[in-house]
Amino acid sequence: MSYNILVAHGGGPTAVINSSLCGLIQAAKESGQVNKIFAARYGAEGILKNDLIELSNVSDSMIERLMNTPASAIGSCRRKLTEEDYPAVMECLKKNDIKAFFYNGGNDSMDTCNKINLISLKEGLDIRVVGIPKTIDNDLDITDHSPGYGSAARYAAISSAELALDAAALPIHVVVMELMGRNAGWITAAGAMASRLTGCNQLVYLPEQPVDMDKMLEDIENMYAKGKGLLVTVSEGLKGPNGKMLADTGIVDGFGHSVAGGTAEYISKQIMTELNIKSRSEKPGLLGRTSIPYRSQIDIEEAYRVGRSAFDYANSGLSGVMVAIRADRRGRYKSEMFPAKLSDVANVEKIFPVEWIDRGKIHDEFFNYVTPLIGENLPVYCDFKMY
Amino acid sequence: MSYNILVAHGGGPTAVINSSLCGLIQAAKESGQVNKIFAARYGAEGILKNDLIELSNVSDSMIERLMNTPASAIGSCRRKLTEEDYPAVMECLKKNDIKAFFYNGGNDSMDTCNKINLISLKEGLDIRVVGIPKTIDNDLDITDHSPGYGSAARYAAISSAELALDAAALPIHVVVMELMGRNAGWITAAGAMASRLTGCNQLVYLPEQPVDMDKMLEDIENMYAKGKGLLVTVSEGLKGPNGKMLADTGIVDGFGHSVAGGTAEYISKQIMTELNIKSRSEKPGLLGRTSIPYRSQIDIEEAYRVGRSAFDYANSGLSGVMVAIRADRRGRYKSEMFPAKLSDVANVEKIFPVEWIDRGKIHDEFFNYVTPLIGENLPVYCDFKMY
Numbered sequence: 137m138s139y140n141i142l143v144a145h146g147g148g149p150t151a152v153i154n155s156s157l158c159g160l161i162q163a164a165k166e167s168g169q170v171n172k173i174f175a176a177r178y179g180a181e182g183i184l185k186n187d188l189i190e191l192s193n194v195s196d197s198m199i200e201r202l203m204n205t206p207a208s209a210i211g212s213c214r215r216k217l218t219e220e221d222y223p224a225v226m227e228c229l230k231k232n233d234i235k236a237f238f239y240n241g242g243n244d245s246m247d248t249c250n251k252i253n254l255i256s257l258k259e260g261l262d263i264r265v266v267g268i269p270k271t272i273d274n275d276l277d278i279t280d281h282s283p284g285y286g287s288a289a290r291y292a293a294i295s296s297a298e299l300a301l302d303a304a305a306l307p308i309h310v311v312v313m314e315l316m317g318r319n320a321g322w323i324t325a326a327g328a329m330a331s332r333l334t335g336c337n338q339l340v341y342l343p344e345q346p347v348d349m350d351k352m353l354e355d356i357e358n359m360y361a362k363g364k365g366l367l368v369t370v371s372e373g374l375k376g377p378n379g380k381m382l383a384d385t386g387i388v389d390g391f392g393h394s395v396a397g398g399t400a401e402y403i404s405k406q407i408m409t410e411l412n413i414k415s416r417s418e419k420p421g422l423l424g425r426t427s428i429p430y431r432s433q434i435d436i437e438e439a440y441r442v443g444r445s446a447f448d449y450a451n452s453g454l455s456g457v458m459v460a461i462r463a464d465r466r467g468r469y470k471s472e473m474f475p476a477k478l479s480d481v482a483n484v485e486k487i488f489p490v491e492w493i494d495r496g497k498i499h500d501e502f503f504n505y506v507t508p509l510i511g512e513n514l515p516v517y518c519d520f521k522m523y
Numbered sequence: 524m525s526y527n528i529l530v531a532h533g534g535g536p537t538a539v540i541n542s543s544l545c546g547l548i549q550a551a552k553e554s555g556q557v558n559k560i561f562a563a564r565y566g567a568e569g570i571l572k573n574d575l576i577e578l579s580n581v582s583d584s585m586i587e588r589l590m591n592t593p594a595s596a597i598g599s600c601r602r603k604l605t606e607e608d609y610p611a612v613m614e615c616l617k618k619n620d621i622k623a624f625f626y627n628g629g630n631d632s633m634d635t636c637n638k639i640n641l642i643s644l645k646e647g648l649d650i651r652v653v654g655i656p657k658t659i660d661n662d663l664d665i666t667d668h669s670p671g672y673g674s675a676a677r678y679a680a681i682s683s684a685e686l687a688l689d690a691a692a693l694p695i696h697v698v699v700m701e702l703m704g705r706n707a708g709w710i711t712a713a714g715a716m717a718s719r720l721t722g723c724n725q726l727v728y729l730p731e732q733p734v735d736m737d738k739m740l741e742d743i744e745n746m747y748a749k750g751k752g753l754l755v756t757v758s759e760g761l762k763g764p765n766g767k768m769l770a771d772t773g774i775v776d777g778f779g780h781s782v783a784g785g786t787a788e789y790i791s792k793q794i795m796t797e798l799n800i801k802s803r804s805e806k807p808g809l810l811g812r813t814s815i816p817y818r819s820q821i822d823i824e825e826a827y828r829v830g831r832s833a834f835d836y837a838n839s840g841l842s843g844v845m846v847a848i849r850a851d852r853r854g855r856y857k858s859e860m861f862p863a864k865l866s867d868v869a870n871v872e873k874i875f876p877v878e879w880i881d882r883g884k885i886h887d888e889f890f891n892y893v894t895p896l897i898g899e900n901l902p903v904y905c906d907f908k909m910y
Contacts, residue, residue, distance in 0.1 A: 429816035
């Protein structure tokens with residue numbers, strides 16, 4: 137039996153989402169059971185418009201390039217499907233004789249995926265629906281972590297270490313760095329690796345713990361007074377005591393989430409005006425999810441395996457599941473994939489444990505969790521005992 | 524004859540300034556003619572306070588680590604020496620029996636270097652003074668380019684390409700990226716490689732050409748209307764028709780230069796309020812000069828060779844010179860070092876040729892110049908003919 141498959145991406149890309157796509161396509165080709173491999177152009181938008189790209193005949197070498205291509209090679213969107221959209225979705229699946237549908241995304245996408253599966257079951261269609269996890273924010277539940285997170289964490293860790301060394305080498309200002317994560321501090325916490333890798337002064341603030349600006353400025357002033365420079369690492373979604381983002385743009389995205397912006401710049405200005413200390417802010421923003429050179433090798437490999445597993449699950453008859461990762465941190469890090477029910481994953485947000493944060497510092501539990509995900513070959517810098 | 528040498532760093536670090544330090548130290552050690560190798564802790568500040576680090580006995584393996592260490596391993600400062608400072612500088616050189624002094628920096632540092640040489644000559648001191656070029660801004664004259672620029676240019680080129688792909692894959696906003704370069708557009712122009720590497724839509728604005736905001740917004744609106752996303756790359760020092768920076772912080776640094784800030788965010792807000800198009804801004808800032816993974820291999824090697832040449836020049840009796848680079852772009856790129864007079868280099872700013880800029884586009888002449896400096900192994904991405 138030979139059948140057609142469809143894959144779509146939802147939400148923001150990660151540095152390894154194309155690796156999952158590569159794994160899925162290669163597993164499908166190798167199975168010898170797939171006729172046509174379709175990708176929805178720009179995610180749900182492509183499904184709704186029946187705008188598909190056929191990837192079955194793309195050369196193996198071009199597919200292999202997915203492993204080193206940032207963003208999403210098939211496009212994505214932030215459109216959250218509504219009840220009225222589902223008939224068009226099912227129409228597209230039926231029209232193209234799709235027997236396995238793969239949706240690569242985060243919480244919202246898993247919810248969509250779950251609904252498509254329920255409709256298929258209700259309509260008695262023989263379509264297997266499998267979710268492929270992906271989010272730099274690491275806020276998907278059940279899975280130990282999500283592909284994409286390890287690379288975003290490595291970006292945060294190493295670029296923060298580099299910036300901490302710059303701030304220490306030329307200690308003329310407090311450098312404030314903003315990292316992604318509207319509600320979940322997983323990425324920003326990884327930025328706390330900077331002081332561990334360099335010995336430089338650093339303070340870290342996550343969205344899970346609202347900050348008291350006076351205390352924050354007091355801590356900044358005291359640490360900068362040591363004369364060796366200071367890196368302050370903050371989440372884009374950092375909140376004040378009132379629970380509102382420090383730097384709310386007032387803009388709401390397609391999923392109804394508020395858009396954060398300029399948190400580092402806001403704090404940097406506070407440092408200049410309130411403490412009379414020179415400060416500058418850096419906001420790599422999307423670079424943290426799109427950078428190829430900073431990726432974690434573990435993350436690339438897991439993303440690829442998750443893509444392969446997704447195909448294998450569907451091909452073996454599973455449906456209504458998301459590929460999840462079980463991690464083993466005893467000894468050398470290992471992981472294995474297992475199917476998690478989409479209904480258990482959909483719309484649950486895994487937040488960063490607040491007990492791991494303490495006034496600008498992150499506890500060891502987090503580093504035990506994140507270090508293997510960031511991957512090996514952490515940099516070892518020259519150290520003349522300056523800092 | 525055995526003698527002592529002193530090296531100091533001035534101004535902002537680059538991603539390869541430590542490679543020049545490595546080259547200098549290794550050449551000095553290998554010569555067998557140097558007794559003590561001193562480094563000034565935090566540049567001119569260390570010289571003025573006679574606060575030196577002795578590097579002669581540091582292990583070879585630690586020195587080798589300099590090749591992969593960001594920022595400045597001996598520290599730097601932005602203090603511009605004044606007439607009253609020079610007696611203390613000469614005192615430090617005499618006290619430590621320094622016979623060769625190396626200053627690694629940009630325009631301001633070469634001016635300092637030149638003055639120290641003139642004072643040495645006037646006082647009849649047998650001190651050789653050699654400048655080592657370094658600036659991400661590429662604004663040093665005489666030399667084809669400065670070590671540090673190639674890596675900053677590669678960072679700009681590749682991270683812009685990655686961001687352009689992200690903007691194209693999820694075309695829900697105009698992404699505005701800010702790159703370093705207060706007065707010189709050399710780095711930002713390298714960011715224009717993004718559209719060449721990806722085929723994505725991009726507009727680029729440099730500080731050498733003041734922008735008319737209405738025309739800029741018109742161009743942005745037209746290009747974004749194509750529906751494939753848009754990356755707008757701007758220099759931090761971008762100016763309006765009145766010659767003032769679009770986003771002046773009002774702050775002046777230790778060298779009397781105005782501090783730029785938030786140019787991308789300013790333009791991003793204009794796009795949202797004037798065009799009613801969603802936009803977000805990214806500002807990697809100092810990450811562009813401190814990132815190790817994005818460095819150019821050519822730049823690393825040239826920085827190392829420049830450090831070695833600096834020692835060789837001093838050891839062979841040259842003084843009052845800066846190591847300059849002569850590039851040969853016929854066939855496979857080659858370069859050689861030559862001594863340039865410090866007096867010819869000091870305080871001359873090499874600006875980006877305005878004729879190479881045209882309403883958001885950069886001419887080919889620039890790419891012929893910059894491509895070899897960015898280095899080989901440019902990424903080749905998977906392309907499903909989406910954009």
